[in-house]
Amino acid sequence: MDFMNLLRSAELLLYEVVSWLVFYPLTLWRCIRRPAAMIAYAEQELTRPPEVQFAEALSPPIFLFLTLVMAHMIQGGVFHNEAVFQGVLSDQRNLLILRAVAFSLFPLLLGIQHVRLSGQVLSRQTLRPMFYAQCYVTVPFVLVLDLSLMLVSVPWAGSGIAALALFLLGLVWYAVALMRGFMIHRNISGRRAIAQTALAMLLGTLCFLATMMLSLLSGPVTFGD
Template sequence: MDFMNLLRSAELLLYEVVSWLVFYPLTLWRCIRRPTDMIAYAEQELTRPPEVQFADALSPPIFLFLTLVIAHMLQSGVFHNAAVFQGVLSDQRNLLILRAVAFSLFPLLLGIQHVRLAGLVLSRQTLRPMFYAQCYVTVPFVLVLDLSIMLASAPLPGSGPGALALFVIGLGWYAVALARGFMIHRNVSQLRAIGQTALAILLGAICFTATIALSLLSGPVSVGG
């Protein structure tokens, strides 16, 4: 009986992992094309029974984590410029966890803003749908940011200006998506939406930088070439 349960668990796990090959690009395309629709989608899905949630897309936290795993694999396997830490972060699993926490600060701060603008009391129940929704919007920006960093460190002609242009495009897309999300889903004015967007990006950048800086306390870092 235990062996059969193990086989069923392996069957479900294998199907789930393989299905990511289909639903990851589909989810990414939907997030890039209609980010505000994905905000509504995430919030609505969490009102449904757990077994039928996100049936036609990846769960937002899994989507964000898979993006970081893909970026990490590209950085170390293709560009060969992965950072090598000493101490706790010398383990690549710990480094991935750190990256996941650092990048999750953006949807977390945005989720708190949406809870406040919706006039709700901040709690684990009210924050979760807002956090999930903002994960969808944040993933394309995270992917562009990682690609910009890789391109900037690549020994290619014009890689620096190309990386800067890619980052500016990604940041512009992110800012527009966030502002539209505030206007459509929280019913705020355009001016206030721009202010909330600027505040979110600024606070997210500060918290992200602080998290990375604190991680460097675990030991020196070098970049593999």
């Protein structure tokens, strides 16, 4: 009986992992093309029974974490320019967890803003759908940021300019997506949406940098060739 349960668990796990090959690019394309619709999709899916949630896309936290895992593997395996920490962060698994936490600060702060603007009391129940929704919007920007950092390390004269252009394109897309999300889903004016977007990006950047600075407490850091 235990062996059969193990086989069923392996079957479910194998299908889940393989299905990511289909639903990751589909989810990414939908997030890039229609970020506002994906915000609504995430918030609506969490009102459904757990067994049928996110049947047409990846779960937002899994989507974000997979993006970070792939970027981490490509950065270290292809470009060989990953940061090498001492101490507890010398373990790549711990470093990956730190990156996941750092980048999750953006959807977390945005989720708090959306809860406040919706007039709800901040709680684990009200924050969760807002956090999930903002994960969808954050992933394309995270992907562009990582690609820009990788592009800088390419031995090509124009790599710096190309990386900067790619980063600015991603930043503009992210800002517009956040602003439209505030306007459509929280029903606020364009001026107020711009202010909320600027606040979110400023606070997210400060918290991200603070997290990175705290990581240096584990010891000195070097970079691969």
